[in-house]
Amino acid sequence: MSVELTGAEITIRCLQEEGVQCIFGYPGGAVLFIYDELFKQDKVRHILVRHEQAAVHAADGYARSSNKVGVALVTSGPGVTNAVTGIATAYMDSIPMVVISGQVPTSAIGLDAFQEVDTVGITRPCVKHNFLVKDVSELALTIKKAFYIASTGRPGPVLVDIPKDVSQQKTKFEYPDKISMRSYNPVTKGHTRQIKKAAELILSAKRPVVYAGGGVILSDAAPQLTELTQMLNFPCTNTLMGLGGYPATDKQSLGMLGMHGTYEANMAMQYCDVLIAVGARFDDRVIGNPKHFFNENRKIIHIDIDPSSISKRVKVDVPIVGDVLDVLKELIKLLKAEKEKPDQTALKEWWKQIELWRERDCLKFDRSSKIIKPQMVIEKLFNVTKGDAFITSDVGQHQMWAAQFYKFDKPRRWINSGGLGTMGFGMPAAMGVQLANPKGKVACITGEASIQMCIQELSTCKQYKLPLKIINLNNRYMGMVRQWQEFFHGNRYAESYMNALPDFVKLAESYGHVGMKIEKPEDVEDALKEAFKLKDQLVFMDFITDQTENVFPMVPGGKGLSEMILV
Amino acid sequence: MENEAGALSRVAGLFSARGYNIESLSVAPTEDPTLSRMTLVTIGSDEVVEQVTKQLNKLIEVVKIIDLNDGNHIERELMLVKIRAVGPDREEIKRLAEIFRGSIIDVTDKSYTIELTGTSSKLDAFLEAIERSAVLETVRTGASGIGRGEWILKV
Numbered sequence: 001m002s003v004e005l006t007g008a009e010i011t012i013r014c015l016q017e018e019g020v021q022c023i024f025g026y027p028g029g030a031v032l033f034i035y036d037e038l039f040k041q042d043k044v045r046h047i048l049v050r051h052e053q054a055a056v057h058a059a060d061g062y063a064r065s066s067n068k069v070g071v072a073l074v075t076s077g078p079g080v081t082n083a084v085t086g087i088a089t090a091y092m093d094s095i096p097m098v099v100i101s102g103q104v105p106t107s108a109i110g111l112d113a114f115q116e117v118d119t120v121g122i123t124r125p126c127v128k129h130n131f132l133v134k135d136v137s138e139l140a141l142t143i144k145k146a147f148y149i150a151s152t153g154r155p156g157p158v159l160v161d162i163p164k165d166v167s168q169q170k171t172k173f174e175y176p177d178k179i180s181m182r183s184y185n186p187v188t189k190g191h192t193r194q195i196k197k198a199a200e201l202i203l204s205a206k207r208p209v210v211y212a213g214g215g216v217i218l219s220d221a222a223p224q225l226t227e228l229t230q231m232l233n234f235p236c237t238n239t240l241m242g243l244g245g246y247p248a249t250d251k252q253s254l255g256m257l258g259m260h261g262t263y264e265a266n267m268a269m270q271y272c273d274v275l276i277a278v279g280a281r282f283d284d285r286v287i288g289n290p291k292h293f294f295n296e297n298r299k300i301i302h303i304d305i306d307p308s309s310i311s312k313r314v315k316v317d318v319p320i321v322g323d324v325l326d327v328l329k330e331l332i333k334l335l336k337a338e339k340e341k342p343d344q345t346a347l348k349e350w351w352k353q354i355e356l357w358r359e360r361d362c363l364k365f366d367r368s369s370k371i372i373k374p375q376m377v378i379e380k381l382f383n384v385t386k387g388d389a390f391i392t393s394d395v396g397q398h399q400m401w402a403a404q405f406y407k408f409d410k411p412r413r414w415i416n417s418g419g420l421g422t423m424g425f426g427m428p429a430a431m432g433v434q435l436a437n438p439k440g441k442v443a444c445i446t447g448e449a450s451i452q453m454c455i456q457e458l459s460t461c462k463q464y465k466l467p468l469k470i471i472n473l474n475n476r477y478m479g480m481v482r483q484w485q486e487f488f489h490g491n492r493y494a495e496s497y498m499n500a501l502p503d504f505v506k507l508a509e510s511y512g513h514v515g516m517k518i519e520k521p522e523d524v525e526d527a528l529k530e531a532f533k534l535k536d537q538l539v540f541m542d543f544i545t546d547q548t549e550n551v552f553p554m555v556p557g558g559k560g561l562s563e564m565i566l567v
Numbered sequence: 568m569e570n571e572a573g574a575l576s577r578v579a580g581l582f583s584a585r586g587y588n589i590e591s592l593s594v595a596p597t598e599d600p601t602l603s604r605m606t607l608v609t610i611g612s613d614e615v616v617e618q619v620t621k622q623l624n625k626l627i628e629v630v631k632i633i634d635l636n637d638g639n640h641i642e643r644e645l646m647l648v649k650i651r652a653v654g655p656d657r658e659e660i661k662r663l664a665e666i667f668r669g670s671i672i673d674v675t676d677k678s679y680t681i682e683l684t685g686t687s688s689k690l691d692a693f694l695e696a697i698e699r700s701a702v703l704e705t706v707r708t709g710a711s712g713i714g715r716g717e718w719i720l721k722v
């Protein structure tokens with residue numbers, strides 16, 4: 001007879017079986033048995049954060065930068081409610097994650113017990129799936145399912161709620177190798193006929209654009225996307241979530257599209273005749289108003305693993321449900337076998353048009369300013385790190401400048417909250433990135449408002465010696481809010497001024513880190529160089545930037561892509 | 568769908584979260600006790616119904632979904648209705664119940680309780696045939712549907 005293990009032991013054993021090396025969490029009553037088992041082993045490393053939101057963001061950053069499933073562990077009640085923002089953030093960006101939460105004992109569920117919340121109910125709308133484990137005999141299988149669901153199909157967070165008594169009960173431990181669920185069978189292979197149709201349409205294109213999104217990153221298909229785009233000599237634009245899916249420094253890259261996308265990318269999207277959407281979901285921040293986006297001369301191919309992403313906001317002509325990686329491989333094979341090529345004269349004309357749009361130089365800014373321009377900080381950061389850093393960001397203007405000015409050539413280097421737009425994401429996510437990439441250079445681009453939403457994590461960084469470089473673009477404003485107020489609310493800056501800011505240098509120092517305050521444009525580059533030389537230390541760099549700088553181009557809400565406000 | 572606690576609330580939650588409307592919903596376990604079958608009636612444009620279908624399919628516990636309107640199908644709903652029945656109305660109501668192939672399943676001096684099965688519009692028609700103030704209480708199950716002929720919904 002095999003030995004019986006407790007639910008807590010089983011939980012940890014399952015994590016080991018899944019090859020989980022690092023989890024992020026915070027203890028409490030309902031998870032004490034699980035923590036006890038963590039304590040007794042050394043295969044799974046636990047990172048103690050200072051707030052559960054940060055645990056989930058860190059697991060998220062870990063997942064995004066490594067393509068492993070991120071894991072967080074939180075206690076019942078307030079532990080879970082604190083984690084919800086992180087879970088919703090991961091959900092909106094389709095990030096593979098397993099969250100394990102403690103729950104009050106089964107006998108106490110429903111009795112308004114101490115630290116009881118309806119975890120499954122609260123998280124239901126922001127998880128891919130969740131489970132309440134009522135019997136220890138189901139625990140191992142449930143955790144197996146959780147990892148399987150989180151990491152296959154369109155990825156997403158899965159929560160497993162474990163009542164305290166279940167973590168104490170004993171049963172035989174068996175971890176299934178494989179799993180099949182009759183109600184969950186995500187497709188991977190695209191339909192051959194549809195792929196053929198796509199190839200035909202591609203060959204007929206005169207003004208093509210490749211529009212690549214987060215799905216390319218999630219499926220690790222950047223090499224295939226690049227190969228396809230380059231063999232066809234097509235222009236490529238990436239969404240905020242897709243940056244790094246195609247090398248940004250390449251001449252075929254049009255940069256980011258959308259609300260704060262480049263002029264050339266948005267114009268090309270609007271006026272192309274064949275649009276190849278790859279793992280992108282026609283988000284409202286990307287195409288603006290669908291009625292304005294509509295163009296009867298444009299045919300759309302849409303590759304997505306989630307059928308509900310297709311024809312949700314925009315009707316498409318050739319839908320292909322499947323994994324980007326599989327579909328692109330097939331498509332490349334087909335096109336290579338094809339003798340025909342797209343009309344090269346037309347393509348040349350199209351590139352000429354695109355060059356004209358490029359000449360508009362939509363990302364220009366005042367380079368001789370006496371005040372630090374935020375764009376310039378990012379440009380210098382790109383140069384100093386040779387484009388090779390992992391960059392996380394918070395939410396606001398700084399996020400858009402980071403996306404516009406740091407040229408991502410590789411996937412999984414740009415880590416930000418796009419769908420939910422969660423301020424407070426940047427630093428905890430960077431912790432996860434650093435733990436997944438111990439040798440990597442990791443910088444968090446943030447604003448003085450965002451950074452204060454999870455500032456407590458400076459303590460976690462100290463404990464685990466995480467040498468992040470925090471780039472605080474300090475404009476003393478919730479800049480993105482201020483910009484909207486300037487443009488659309490008659491310059492009435494309601495509650496967007498950041499009063500009573502801390503001295504960030506002293507703050508960083510009080511946590512045991514290095515702080516720097518940079519006030520002059522001519523000091524920016526040296527400061528960055530110095531900071532990155534401090535390889536083993538977290539450096540908090542407080543850049544005092546131009547308060548009135550705005551992000552351009554901008555497509556105002558309700559408008560179409562060609563209706564940008566330009567600088 | 569899987570006959571599991573919480574499956575129903577996922578469906579209901581999906582509809583409220585995405586702003587779809589539920590006209591009616593009926594659900595019970597099937598001959599295979601691990602499965603429940605749900606009939607859900609919703610109204611929307613083709614695009615909305617397509618999205619509803621795709622979103623429902625994404626729910627992990629949903630095993631299979633079909634749009635009965637894609638083919639011939641049969642739809643039935645059960646209604647229990649308590650009707651004030653005194654004096655000359657008593658006969659009249661009894662006759663009406665017969666016409667609609669309902670059966671009287673409970674009787675008091677002052678009331679009949681009638682059981683009626685049919686399409687939702689037949690049940691509506693019955694209620695319209697009766698004077699409003701005489702209807703004391705109604706309870707309806709919502710529609711259950713099944714395809715016509717030998718075609719079956721297999722999982």
Ligand SMILES: Cc1cc2nc3c(=O)[nH]c(=O)nc-3n(C[C@H](O)[C@H](O)[C@H](O)COP(=O)(O)OP(=O)(O)OC[C@H]3O[C@@H](n4cnc5c(N)ncnc54)[C@H](O)[C@@H]3O)c2cc1C
Nearest residue numbers: 213214215219239240241258259260281305324418419421
């Ligand atoms: C302040 C702010 C401003 C913003 N401005 C912009 C902007 O100007 N431009 C912009 O682009 N975004 C902007 N965003 C982000 C925006 O809100 C969306 O998050 C983003 O555009 C969505 O990117 P995506 O379309 O690539 O989809 P994602 O959210 O990355 O979704 C990925 C898609 O790929 C599919 N997929 C996943 N895995 C696979 C697979 N293996 N195979 C096939 N398909 C798969 C999914 O089903 C999904 O449809 C902004 C956000 C904020 C906070």
Ligand SMILES: Cc1ncc(C[n+]2csc(CCOP(=O)(O)OP(=O)(O)O)c2C)c(N)n1
Nearest residue numbers: 396397398423447448449450477478479480
């Ligand atoms: C948690 C949360 N609350 C509110 C918002 C709305 N919001 C978006 S950007 C922004 C201002 C961010 O200011 P800061 O971090 O200083 O960045 P800046 O725009 O100045 O670069 C706010 C409040 C949000 N995205 N997230």
Ligand SMILES: [Mg+2]
Nearest residue numbers: 447448477479
């Ligand atoms: Mg700011």
